Amino acid sequence: MNVLIIEDDSSIQMLLKLSLEVEGFQPTVAGTIAAGLEELAANPIDLILLDLMLPDQSGFELLKTLQQAYKEIPVIVLTAKNEMNDKILGFQLGADDYLTKPFETRELVMRIRAVMRRMKADSLQQTDILQVGVIEMDKNERTLKVAGKLIKTTSKEFDLLWLLSKNPKKVFTREHILDQVWGFEYYGQTRSVDMMVNRLREKMKPYDHVLATVHGTGYKLEV
Structure with a gap:
């Protein structure tokens, strides 16, 4: 390597x-x-x-x-x-x-x-293209479309939304998101997840409501 x-x-x-x-x-x-x-x-x-x-x-x-x-x-x-x-x-x-x-x-x-x-x-993931509601994601091309509009994301933003889109309506804690998206147990503050979700919501307007907050727990994709 x-x-x-x-x-x-x-x-x-x-x-x-x-x-x-x-x-x-x-x-x-x-x-x-x-x-x-x-x-x-x-x-x-x-x-x-x-x-x-x-x-x-x-x-x-x-x-x-x-x-x-x-x-x-x-x-x-x-x-x-x-x-x-x-x-x-x-x-x-x-x-x-x-x-x-x-x-x-x-x-x-x-x-x-x-x-x-x-x-x-x-x-090795078999599913490389996801379409959930207004969200369409291509993992090979690393592209995101919301209601047909191409949205530019960072790598981590894409990974976070991919995680939620693969599991619609499933609630993920901030700690779980950090572990899955960053890939290791992260002992720092979880505000980085909140900041990233806020940036995604801004980019996805007027469909930002699909990134739902579960108060006291974390986030889920609401479709």
């Missing part, structure tokens, strides 16, 4: 590269966002390890670019920034996991494998 490490600290680069090689991965190192984008354009990449504090640009900006051009590639953020707002923003911009430095390389390897298992399970 080809892993692209976008990290400017040479000692961390070497540690990650050697650790991943021992585990059977094929790591490539880039010290800047520009170099990382060159690698993405030239070589097949299965997963990205991304530092947020890079010399040429913020990793947050790269996450936005990846959502537009490489949204099929999962991203694990590696950073010294441990503020909750930074974590929430990273997930909202499409990160699949988040590790705060310093971390154990064994934990990183476990998280990489967990992310790839989820990606493989996703690819």
Whole structure:
């Protein structure tokens, strides 16, 4: 499996590269966002390890670019920034996991494998097109239409709505949504789910009412 490490600290680069090689991965190192984008354009990449504090640009900006051009590639953020707002923003911009430095390389390897298992399970889903009420979703194309109108979404917004649309009228707690959409047990605040639902509702107007709040519990798709 080809892993692209976008990290400017040479000692961390070497540690990650050697650790991943021992585990059977094929790591490539880039010290800047520009170099990382060159690698993405030239070589097949299965997963990205991304530092947020890079010399040429913020990793947050790269996450936005990846959502537009490489949204099929999962991203694990590696950073010294441990503020909750930074974590929430990273997930909202499409990160699949988040590790705060310093971390154990064994934990990183476990998280990489967990992310790839989820990606493989996703690819084996038999139902790739859903139509529920006014909502039509194509998982292969990652497109959403509401009453025939194409709506642009982030990767996580799409995944959240896909989860609810596959299970219409089923109530999901915020914790369950975090676990299913972000893919691991998330110990932070659940407000990121509320923020994402609010953004989806704004995009889906005048059909935003189908994303129903179940007070004191979570959300469901009402059709």
